[in-house]
Amino acid sequence: MLDRSESALGIVLRSRFYRSAFLSLLIAGIGMSAATPQLTLFLVRDLGTPLPVAGLYYVTNLAAPLAGFLVGRWSDRTQDRLLWFRLCSMVGGIGWLAMAAANAVWIPFVVSAVALSVAGGSMATLFAACRDELSRHPTRVENRIIATIRMAFTAGWIIGPVFGSWFGGAFGLRALLVGTAVCVFGQMIPLGGQRVERFDDPTLIERPERRQIDHMMPLLVFTAVCVLAMTGDTIKFGYLPIYMAEQLHVSDSVRGAVIGIQPLLELLLLPVVARFADRFGPIRAMTVGAVLGLAGNLAYALSTSVAGLFLGQALTAGLWACVGALGVSIAQHLYPEGVGTASGVFLSAIPLGSAIGGTIGGIGVAAIGLPHVFFIPAALTTLSIAAFTILSVREARLR
Numbered sequence: 001m002l003d004r005s006e007s008a009l010g011i012v013l014r015s016r017f018y019r020s021a022f023l024s025l026l027i028a029g030i031g032m033s034a035a036t037p038q039l040t041l042f043l044v045r046d047l048g049t050p051l052p053v054a055g056l057y058y059v060t061n062l063a064a065p066l067a068g069f070l071v072g073r074w075s076d077r078t079q080d081r082l083l084w085f086r087l088c089s090m091v092g093g094i095g096w097l098a099m100a101a102a103n104a105v106w107i108p109f110v111v112s113a114v115a116l117s118v119a120g121g122s123m124a125t126l127f128a129a130c131r132d133e134l135s136r137h138p139t140r141v142e143n144r145i146i147a148t149i150r151m152a153f154t155a156g157w158i159i160g161p162v163f164g165s166w167f168g169g170a171f172g173l174r175a176l177l178v179g180t181a182v183c184v185f186g187q188m189i190p191l192g193g194q195r196v197e198r199f200d201d202p203t204l205i206e207r208p209e210r211r212q213i214d215h216m217m218p219l220l221v222f223t224a225v226c227v228l229a230m231t232g233d234t235i236k237f238g239y240l241p242i243y244m245a246e247q248l249h250v251s252d253s254v255r256g257a258v259i260g261i262q263p264l265l266e267l268l269l270l271p272v273v274a275r276f277a278d279r280f281g282p283i284r285a286m287t288v289g290a291v292l293g294l295a296g297n298l299a300y301a302l303s304t305s306v307a308g309l310f311l312g313q314a315l316t317a318g319l320w321a322c323v324g325a326l327g328v329s330i331a332q333h334l335y336p337e338g339v340g341t342a343s344g345v346f347l348s349a350i351p352l353g354s355a356i357g358g359t360i361g362g363i364g365v366a367a368i369g370l371p372h373v374f375f376i377p378a379a380l381t382t383l384s385i386a387a388f389t390i391l392s393v394r395e396a397r398l399r
Contacts, residue, residue, distance in 0.1 A: 025152040033156055047108070049105045060116075071118060071125065072124055076198070076339070076341055081128055086188055095111045098111050235374065265318075289322025
């Protein structure tokens, strides 16, 4: 089925599993992105949470790395890779229903830290199943296959916020959270009763035993470097709208256009990034992405007009296209004996970066104000560029 000369799109269209994974991520992306921008509003408006306390909600993302690691480890010990995908989806659906029914401030915090952290493992196990299929049917366009499937989730993040704003306004935020629960449950539907057997590479089984932490160290280093590059995203979503409204005095429609342009450009760039990685190497592509992320943060920090913010969003889209198209694949190659663990650890870096970015943003805004707070993620991204450059040089030497 996976002819080396065939295009990535052709492979995805001909594979029942890849098609199902694409639809599953689209449903999940719509549901998650519909609710996520409305959660702070739900905490404040429906539960009467003070705004400073509501801002601490994203600190619950610190539980994601532990949950991602555990789910990934259990996935690597289970014969059917999709078993944990279904379990995580059910836990996530129940968690969103509990969120919708919450009548006390503490409930959403507990639900997020416990149920939604586990639910994040569904995407990790789905990508681990994709890696199992690619290992059984090798192809030269594997980066493009992953990027094509990942495009569904990005497309969901374009559709979801618009739908969520309308649905929440028309039917209420609790109804919106119920709708998200339906989507999280619904991501299981496209896969039906399919099974994806865990792939065990005999060359890895025969490798000499070393300490597990030694095996995982490249993965952990790569994940930490990605966290450095991603910290600016939470600051952007939290404070860029405030900067545009209070200092640049732009209209609601223009603010929406500035925020919405990034996922659209990211969607368009995903296959471009995958082609670049197939030709020049994935780590080198990640280095270029980090350079674009640095330029984006500097554009935010130095902008005195909306044009500069549009430029920043376009540059930042390049970084996130690299993360979305290549990050999980690189992580799986760095820890091939446990691709479920690798997927869980890397994907949990995104909410971890969100939590760290939120903390940095709150402190930075108080200290140096807007828009200069973006110099902080710019400095962190500079460190990630240096680290990616070192990793790229080492990768070239190993070839």
